[in-house]
Amino acid sequence: MTEILKSKMIAVCNTKIAQKGEGVGISFYAFFKNKNDTPELLMEAATWWIKTQQLDHFEKAIKIKKLVENS
Template identity: 80%
Template sequence: MRPELKNKIISVCNQKIQQKGENVGLSFYAFFANKNDNPELLMEAATWWILTHQLDHFEKAVKIKSLVE
């Protein structure tokens, strides 16, 4: 995983945990804007989420952060 994506995932997870608590769930779409402005990065996140780790659509942010770190 490229550092740009790793840093973004950790940042978003931290933000969501701070806002909504440790039980907050998210999908890999949480790391991107509502427009497809970087399809290559989106596919990298989707591949990591779906194929590499076989995660459900929604997972706890603390779990995702732990996997990335």
């Protein structure tokens, strides 16, 4: 995973957790705007989420943050 994606994922998880608490769920789409302006980064996130980690569509942000920090 690139450092750009890793940093982005951790930042989004931190924001979501701060806003809605540790029980908040997210999908890999949470890391991107509705406009697909970075398709390579989106595919990297999708591949990591779906193929590498074999996660469900929605997961707890706290879980994702820990996985990313430990990768």
